[in-house]
Amino acid sequence: MNPIPTSDTQHGDQINELEAALYRGRIDRRAFLRGAIAAGLSLPLAQAMAQDGTDAAVTQLYNARNLQAEYDYIVVGSGSGGAVVAGRLAAETDARILVLEAGGTDQVPAVLTPGMWPTNIRSERDWGHSAAPAASVNNRSLILPMGKVVGGGSSINATVWARGHKNDFDLWAAETGDIDWSYARVLDIYRRIEDWQGVADPARRGKGGRLWVEPARNPxxxxxxxxxxxxxxxxxxxxxxxxxxxxxxxxxxxANLRIKDGRRRNLPSDYLYATLKRPNITLLTGAEVQSLSMQGRKVTGVRFLRNGKVETVSAARRVVLSAGAINTPKILMLSGIGDEAELKRHGIRTVVHLPGVGRNFQDxxxxxxxxxxxxxxxxxxxxxxxxxxxxxxxxxxxxxxxxxxxxxxxxxxxxxxxxxxxxxxxxxxxxxxxxxxxxxxxxxxxxxxxxxxxxxxxxxxxxxxxxxxxxxxxxxxxxxxxxxxxxxxxxxxxxxxxxxxxxxxxxxxxxxxxFHQSCTCKMGRDEMAVVDGKLSVRGGVEGLSIADASVMPQVSTGNTMAPTVIIGERMADILLNQR
Incomplete structure (x- = not known):
């Protein structure tokens, strides 16, 4: 789903809203055509868009009602990491992809309208986490918003595109021993994915990529x-x-922002929506993952709660956790992967002792x-x-x-x-x-x-x-x-x-x-590392990767959305090379 280029922002917004409603099955093809033409879209373009949107809505409705017992990849979470992984796998392969999102639709004014983003905090689109009261902040309990909605944090936070400092990525490369995390390699990814609208800088900024990034317009x-x-x-x-x-x-x-034609751009809008008319991807909302299914140390699928019922789906190739720096370690621990002493405290049988799970929390x-x-x-x-x-x-x-x-x-x-x-x-x-x-x-x-x-x-x-x-x-x-x-x-x-x-x-x-929770399943090579440089969970675990901000060894210098997209891009590159 792509915004329509237009000099008339109001008309462009109307068309984007109509398209979003069409993709979600809220309006039919005829209503879309009527509204789009009234907003100034040509008949041929309106018909082409109507076909794409109708196909996506029908495909997703069918896929959700006919959930398969097995998929090739299961991606848990549709935020800044998960949307990238799922969207690229669906677009670039014929693999069967299931995306499980605990929250609901992102097609609401609080997500789409730039000035309304703070209203998402402590709404139904926020998990509602808080830190324990602590003497270091005068016994206050700080709120820790995290997105419970399609798009995750990219839907509820401030859309600032902050790449991070050169030294961040060189540190990640040193921690993992993997040069692909170095600044020089990460810079190549940024240049590939960005459509930069500011002062030209060919050595550092990309042009023509999928992600619209601009300095705040008319500040x-x-x-x-x-x-x-x-x-x-x-x-x-x-x-x-x-x-x-x-x-x-x-x-x-x-600041660099992800706002185009007066509307916020979350990550699904650029990675996920264009794939939804394909039969090989299913985006299932209201699906809260409870734990992983395992045979020994091999992850075989996930258990999730939807409409009050616990369901199990298998993964033929891999499960990718992109549930965020609080829920990703929670899912691991509930599945028996974590510090043995912590798991015993709750009567959970340890499958893999990984003491770093949940440690190293940063914000x-x-x-x-x-x-x-x-x-x-x-x-x-x-x-x-x-x-x-x-x-x-x-x-x-x-x-x-x-x-x-x-x-x-x-x-x-x-x-x-x-x-x-x-x-x-x-x-x-x-x-x-x-x-x-x-x-x-x-x-x-x-x-x-x-x-x-x-x-x-x-x-x-x-x-x-x-x-x-x-x-x-x-x-x-x-x-x-x-x-x-x-x-x-x-x-x-x-x-x-x-x-x-x-x-x-x-x-x-x-x-x-x-609101930049991170680092609780850090990548690296020491005993507290949870994933390696290829984002695979360590300790002999098979079939499980993590692609969200939890894998950062040290939180990036600045807002974390952009580096999390890099983590998703690296995950997709790794999986595509392994298939």
Whole structure:
């Protein structure tokens, strides 16, 4: 399913909505043709689209009602990793593909409309995870949203396309001993898949690929002012967030976004939907995987709950877990793959002792926040977060560890907002930490699949993380109170000038996360590694791979959607070469 190129964004949006409804079987062919022609589409193109959409809807309805006992590949999850794997396998082979998605449709305004993405948080499209209360964040329980919807996190989060730093991928290559994870090799994948709309950079950016990526279009004036303000304090300005800026010490830029014709682009829209008219793929929604079926150490399929009934489907070749950094380790542990002591605690027989399952939990910390009241209120634009910078809290670091984002509305925690009585007409520079040293853990609550996994986030438990974020707050306040920002400032709302002890207490009250849960099934070669460089589960497990953010050994520097797509692309390349 592809958006229609048009100079009339409103008409393009109407056609995209009609096409989405057609693919989902919500309208018939005649209704689509009537609406598409009224929106300005030519009759031949409307007829061709109607045929494709009708074929997809009929095929998926038939496939769902006639579920097979066995598929070649079962992909668990349709997010930024799973959609890539399933879409490429379906398009490039005749293998039978089953995609199991616990959530429902992504064809809703909260997913499609850029400014509405925050309304997904704690909705039916969010799993609703929270970390355990912790002293390191003043006994608060931080929310950990994860997408329970077609598209996963790419459907409910902010659509920022942040590739990661050069050093991230070179570290992944060193951890796995696999040069295919190196920056040079990953850069080739990025250039292959991107359709970059910004300043040309043939050495680093791709043109004509499947993924539309552009700098935020017509950004709010406050976003461009922040670029000047950051430059004034010594942070260089770049035209591209993901080019040379992320090969060195960092800089400030307008964010790369996945928004086209005024609509958010999740990953299924570019990888999965075009394949749905093919008979070899079935996208099954409302299907919550409970555990893996195993014969010895060989994974033979999955058990899942749908419409109140537990069903079992077999996989002739492989199961690919793309359920996210909380549910992927949960499924492994419920299947007897994990730390033996943890499994025994819940009466689960250990099939494979892999002590790293659920360990090494990481997420970026986002502080809510450094807030100013507008002198004259401005409406937010695009995704309401258009300007960002990457910088080092300590010049001796090899990689930027800070990523504050300017947010064009007040961004606070449940503590700091009420305490400072934040006016609605405010804006924020939210300090962010993207190279955390704190490490948490995901464990089981019980052997009951209906019970959500437990997450010890360990946020700010490492003193270096506190030190880095205190520097981040200082830097954000310096930028927000600079001359370049004065036209937008009536007053600083919070935190103001505080002593170090008071600022540390503020930080612990203000800390939240970027919603970038990762690293709980890391790839590598040490005893805590869960998958190898080819993304196959270790410990002699057969027929099982993982392709989501859980395999990162260390969380990428910046928003995690783009690196997770790389993980999905690598998984597809590996499977296609093995078939």
């Amino acid at each position: 709010n004036p406050i976003a461009t002012a922040m670029l000047d303000a950051a430059t004034a304090v010594g942070i260089p300005k770049f035209a591209d967030q993901n080019g040379a800026m992320m090969e060195g010490n960092g800089g400030v830029a307008i 970026h910390v986002l502080v809510g926040g450094c807030v100013w009241e507008y002198d004259k209120p401005l409406l937010p634009a695009n995704n309401a977060a258009e300007a960002t910078f990457f910088w080092k809290s300590d010049a001796s670091l090899p990689t930027p560890d800070l990523q504050p984002f300017q947010i064009e509305v007040p961004f606070t925690s449940e503590v700091t907002g009420p305490r400072f009585k934040t006016p609605p007409s405010s804006w924020t520079i939210a300090p962010g930490l993207v190279r955390p040293k704190s490490r948490g853990r995901v464990t089981l609550a019980s052997a009951n699949p209906a019970d959500m996994a437990l997450v010890d986030g360990a946020f700010l438990s490492h003193p270096d993380d506190v030190k880095a974020l205190l520097r981040g707050i200082e830097l954000c306040r310096e930028i927000g109170n600079s001359q370049a920002m004065k036209p937008f400032v009536k007053r600083e709302v919070m935190p103001g000038a505080l002593s170090r002890d008071d600022m540390t207490a503020f930080l612990r009250d203000a800390a939240g996360t970027y």
